[in-house]
Amino acid sequence: MATTATLAKAEEDxxxxxxxxxxxxxxxxxxxxxxxxxxxxxxxxxxxxGEFVTLLGASGCGKSTLLNLVAGLDRPSxxxxxxxxxxxxxxxxxxxxxPWLTAGKNIELALRLRGVPKAERRPEAERLLELVRLGGSxxxxxxxxxxxxxxxxxxxxxxxxxxxxxLMDEPFAALDAITRDVxxxxxxxxxxxxxxSVLFVTHNVREAVRLAERVVLLSSRPGRIAREWTIGIxxxxxxxxxxxxxxxxxxxxxxxGEIRRHGQH
Amino acid sequence: MASTDTTTTSAGKAxxxxxxxxxxxxxxxxxxxxxxxxxxxxxxxxxxxxAVLLVLVVWQLLVxxxxxxxxxxxxxxxxxxxxxxxxLEGTLLDVLWTSVSRALLGxxxxxxxxxxxxxxxxxxxxxxxxxxxxxxxxQSLPSVAWVAPAVLWIGLNDQMMYAVILLGAVPxxxxxxxxxxxxxxxxxxxxxxxxxxxxxxGAWHIVMPAALPGYLxxxxxxxxxxxxxxxxxxxxxxxxxxGLGLGQLLENGRNNIDMPGxxxxxxxxxxxxxxxxxxxxxxxxxxxxxxxxxxxxS
Numbered sequence: 001m002a003t004t005a006t007l008a009k010a011e012e013d014x015x016x017x018x019x020x021x022x023x024x025x026x027x028x029x030x031x032x033x034x035x036x037x038x039x040x041x042x043x044x045x046x047x048x049x050g051e052f053v054t055l056l057g058a059s060g061c062g063k064s065t066l067l068n069l070v071a072g073l074d075r076p077s078x079x080x081x082x083x084x085x086x087x088x089x090x091x092x093x094x095x096x097x098x099p100w101l102t103a104g105k106n107i108e109l110a111l112r113l114r115g116v117p118k119a120e121r122r123p124e125a126e127r128l129l130e131l132v133r134l135g136g137s138x139x140x141x142x143x144x145x146x147x148x149x150x151x152x153x154x155x156x157x158x159x160x161x162x163x164x165x166x167l168m169d170e171p172f173a174a175l176d177a178i179t180r181d182v183x184x185x186x187x188x189x190x191x192x193x194x195x196x197s198v199l200f201v202t203h204n205v206r207e208a209v210r211l212a213e214r215v216v217l218l219s220s221r222p223g224r225i226a227r228e229w230t231i232g233i234x235x236x237x238x239x240x241x242x243x244x245x246x247x248x249x250x251x252x253x254x255x256x257g258e259i260r261r262h263g264q265h
Numbered sequence: 266m267a268s269t270d271t272t273t274t275s276a277g278k279a280x281x282x283x284x285x286x287x288x289x290x291x292x293x294x295x296x297x298x299x300x301x302x303x304x305x306x307x308x309x310x311x312x313x314x315x316a317v318l319l320v321l322v323v324w325q326l327l328v329x330x331x332x333x334x335x336x337x338x339x340x341x342x343x344x345x346x347x348x349x350x351x352x353l354e355g356t357l358l359d360v361l362w363t364s365v366s367r368a369l370l371g372x373x374x375x376x377x378x379x380x381x382x383x384x385x386x387x388x389x390x391x392x393x394x395x396x397x398x399x400x401x402x403x404q405s406l407p408s409v410a411w412v413a414p415a416v417l418w419i420g421l422n423d424q425m426m427y428a429v430i431l432l433g434a435v436p437x438x439x440x441x442x443x444x445x446x447x448x449x450x451x452x453x454x455x456x457x458x459x460x461x462x463x464x465x466x467g468a469w470h471i472v473m474p475a476a477l478p479g480y481l482x483x484x485x486x487x488x489x490x491x492x493x494x495x496x497x498x499x500x501x502x503x504x505x506x507x508g509l510g511l512g513q514l515l516e517n518g519r520n521n522i523d524m525p526g527x528x529x530x531x532x533x534x535x536x537x538x539x540x541x542x543x544x545x546x547x548x549x550x551x552x553x554x555x556x557x558x559x560x561x562x563s
Contacts, residue, residue, distance in 0.1 A: 071459055087461065096456035099557040100474040109470060113461040133286055143558020146293030161460065179289060185282050 019084070020165045020197030021047040021070055026079035027222075028065055039065050041222035042079070047197050049164065054200045054212035056251070058259050062223030063201045067169050070199065085164030085197075093170045095150035097142045103153045104129065104138035110160035128156040131190060148179035152186065159194065168200045172207070181239060184210055188235055205248045205255060210239045215251060219258045226258055336524055343525040344532070351529075356509070364495065364510035365537060367423065371430030372491040379435040379487065383442030383480075388468070397443070400436050408433035408494035412501045421504045426495060433494030434487040441483010445476030477553055485546040492538045511537070 028040040039062040047053050055063045068074045070081055071090045097106050107125040116124060129135055132152040142150060151171055158166055172180045188211065191198055202208050208215045212231055219226040229251060233243045321341055328340040351357040385392045386400060411432045412425075419425040449472055457463075457471035499512020507513070511534050518526035554560040 073455060073458060087459070090456075090459040092452065092456065094452055096452050098453065098456075098471070098474070099559075100477065100553075109462075110460045113466065113470070133283055134290075141556060141558060146290060148293065149290055157460075179293075182282065182286055182289060186286070189282070 018048070019046045019082070020049050020051070021045075021088070021199060022082040023066070023070065024080050024082075026066070026069065026076045026081060028062065028069060028074075028077050038222040040069075040076075041224045043218075043223065043225060044079075045216060045225065047165065047199050049197055050195045051214065052191055052198045052200065052212050053214045053216060054202055054208035055216050055218060056202060056205060056208045056255065057218035057223065058203060058220050058255065061218040061220040063203075063218055064169055066218075066223065067167050067199065067201050070165075071167055083165055087161070087163060088165040088167050088199075089158035089161040089163040090167045091151075091154055091158045091169065091171045093173050095142070095147075095154040097150060097154055097157070099142045101142075102138065103134065103140045103142065103145065106142075106153060107157045107160045110157045114161060124160070125156075128159055129153070131159070131193075132156045132186065146179075147175050148183060151175065151183060155187070155190070159190075159196075165197045165199065168198065170202055171200075173202070173204070180207075184239065185236065187211065188237075192235065205252045206239050206244060209233075209244050209248050209251065210237055217251065217254060217258070220262060227254055336522065339525040339528060344528045347523075347525040347529045360509050360511060360514055361533065361537065363508050364499065364512065365541075367426055367510065368430065368488075368491050368495045369541075371427045371495060372434060372488055374427060375431050375434035375438055375487055375491060376484070378431065379438030379483075380442060380480075382435065383439035383483070384446075386439060387443045387446035387476075393443075400439055400443075403432075403436040404440060404490075407497075408490065409497035409501065411494070412498050415498070416502050421502055421507060423507070425502065426498045426507075429494045429498040430491045433490040437490045438483050438487040441486060442476065442480045445479020445483070446472060448479055449475040478550075478557070478559065481546070481550045481553060485542065485550065488541060488546060489538065492534075492541070496534055 023043055023045045026040060026043045027038065029036040029038045043066060045053075055066065057063045065074070067090070069076050070083065071088055072083075073090075097103070098109070101109060104122075104125045107128055108121045111121045111124055112118075126135070126138060129138060132155055134149060134152055134156070137145065137149065137153070140149075142153075145153065154171070172183050175183065184207070187198075190196075200208075200211060209231060215229045215231060217226045217228070218224065229247065231247065233241065233247070237244055324341055328335070328338055332338070348357070351360070382400075386397055387393070408429055411429050415425045415428045415432075419428055453471055453475050454467070457467050462470045495510075496512045496515075499507075499510045500516050503513040503516045509517075511530055515527060515530035515534070518524070518530055551560060
């Protein structure tokens with residue numbers, strides 16, 4: 001089948017490159033009337049193919065700015081960003097689904113903009129909805145879906161871009177705790193099934209530890225990489241696991257230290 | 266690699282998760298309910314009908330109390346008589362059609378001009394700076410002001426009527442579209458760009474559909490302006506060659522001191538304006554808003 005062939009080819013492509021994203025010495029400053037402000041300072045970070053990395057930091061660390069740079073929505077002031085797999089997919093804190101389209105048509109629009117032929121769009125959209133367990137929701141309007149369902153459709157739409165790299169900007173921050181917990185499980189499942197690389201931004205330490213293979217802590221104003229942890233706890237994890245809690249305590253301590261520095265001058 | 270044991274447990278976990286998720290979805294799903302016909306009649310039809318009946322009753326009471334001369338305030342029955350006379354003479358539908366067809370044709374022309382104009386103003390900064398303020402200023406200029414120059418430039422004919430309609434309606438339609446485009450949430454534009462909708466594709470797939478509610482509001486207002494402009498033109502510029510429209514009917518009533526005729530003309534002008542809005546624009550607007558979940562049920 002054609003899909004198997006493309007999958008095999010994508011597999012080869014992934015084997016050929018050593019990174020899904022390479023961020024090299026990236027700085028970003030925003031000009032203002034009072035002079036320019038440095039938001040990101042000399043960030044270097046690689047995301048390996050199939051790796052799940054969370055960027056963790058307090059407000060003002062420029063984590064969303066960094067994600068926008070990787071997504072190509074903005075340009076770095078210095079340094080370079082490479083995404084060999086093409087334009088990355090991006091998920092926002094708000095679902096950002098288009099209310100004039102049904103759930104299914106939102107996904108089909110992504111497919112259409114990617115150049116998928118008309119006849120293949122509907123079955124592909126149905127398949128992606130199945131993947132996020134919303135099989136019966138093709139005709140649903142955005143306002144008929146709950147918050148968690150909307151984010152799952154948004155995830156399906158991001159997956160429809162068929163990018164190797166998925167960027168997520170605090171996508172579960174606005175959800176209630178129970179729904180967020182379920183979506184963590186879903187995201188882990190889908191990440192393992194699709195072998196995507198994920199760069200996930202959050203300010204929630206437990207969420208970062210629950211999801212990631214690697215947690216990168218950013219300091220604030222300007223954002224610099226403060227420390228990195230490789231998470232060895234086997235997946236599937238749960239947010240209440242003792243190992244997750246233990247590591248979260250350590251990282252939180254570090255994060256608090258970073259924040260405290262700002263009160264000292 | 267994972268052993269068989271882990272696979273079975275993770276499969277079991279996946280089933281758990283699916284069940285949990287189905288439960289959450291069922292609990293969170295937004296219930297959408299269609300309003301029953303009875304409720305629509307009670308809540309939407311009854312109040313305006315009551316109001317109209319009340320106006321008729323007060324009107325009749327004022328006539329009965331003889332607050333003023335009968336030629337100044339005719340009883341409702343006299344207006345009804347004028348209406349049935351026109352109906353029996355067969356002129357009623359002609360008069361209505363003359364005005365309605367003019368207004369609708371003028372509106373369609375305004376639509377064809379106002380839409381591209383609005384897009385230009387919304388998307389091209391130079392054009393916006395150049396004519397944006399004039400365009401919004403024109404909305405507050407009563408279109409009756411255009412009748413005098415239009416008659417001198419074009420003459421007493423249908424083209425003059427259309428010119429007045431265009432000058433009244435085009436700014437409304439263009440402004441509605443500009444407002445609609447301005448109000449497109451930046452998040453939609455960013456989401457569109459990450460999906461690859463940039464330039465013309467972005468305009469077609471994201472900006473235009475997102476701006477539709479504002480555009481429709483502009484069309485609605487554009488219709489009201491078309492109708493008002495046309496009435497102004499018909500009242501001021503009456504001539505036998507122009508055919509009898511509602512505006513001329515009103516003007517004829519004044520010339521003949523025929524108060525029931527004047528009342529009838531005013532009521533018909535009002536009714537046509539309301540009817541077109543209720544039959545065309547309101548359903549269109551409601552359909553768009555409802556499909557986006559923007560119609561809040563009280």
